[in-house]
Amino acid sequence: MAVGKIEQDYLRRVVLREHGSSHTPTAAPGFITATTRAALAAGYHVVLEGILHTSQYRWPLRELIAEHPGPSFTYWMDVTLEETLRRHAGRPDLTHVTADMMRGWYTPLDLFGVVGETVIAETSGLETPYR
Template structure:
């Protein structure tokens, strides 16, 4: 088993430019210390400099980092595109073996909106809409109905408020602020 009964595991998935990293950062800011962010891009692109492949080393590294943080009493937010075919089995095992509460979210954003949002990001010049089209998978949900689907119309603040409410991820004596 992984983590303790008190730890919360949150997974935020969706297409490139959907707002996953922004949601994860806001969740951490709302809670404060004690939340580990496990970002797919950080581990895959920065740490390993690896392409996203079916048996990539980053899949095991994401799993390892999330489990390590949970085992040491941190709440964990795993975020990334995390395609269902490559990452689904790892995420299913992680959720099944986590002793605490697990909450999974899929940010359902259509391709045109991901391109629009991407143009406003600092890394807008790192990859093109054509690159994004190769990665985009509409409604790439994990099997088994594990995820809450967050619709495109949900604002960043609204999404963060929803996740904080669903997960009760609020330190004792504090009111969450998105």
């Protein structure tokens, strides 16, 4: 079985050219869930990754999870703003994104509230087992 990786940031910023925040309505949630549905319908296992703010993505993704007949797993990386800024500093392709911009986007524990949602601590390592 093939695995498809759907990157929220790529679809939102590159394909749709949307650079909004969690407070600005965008087409991205519908586009991303439609893309995910198409991949699932084609028989792919799908990894959907990104900063999926619940203000825009909660209901489209909860619906997607509810209608999917197979298993669905939801993970949240619980990383402090300070650690997020430190990790971001090592990404040369995103130098245009400032610390102030990231402070405005940062939402701690922005969980979807679905059954089995797993919170991963920033101190966890690759050896930590998750499902």
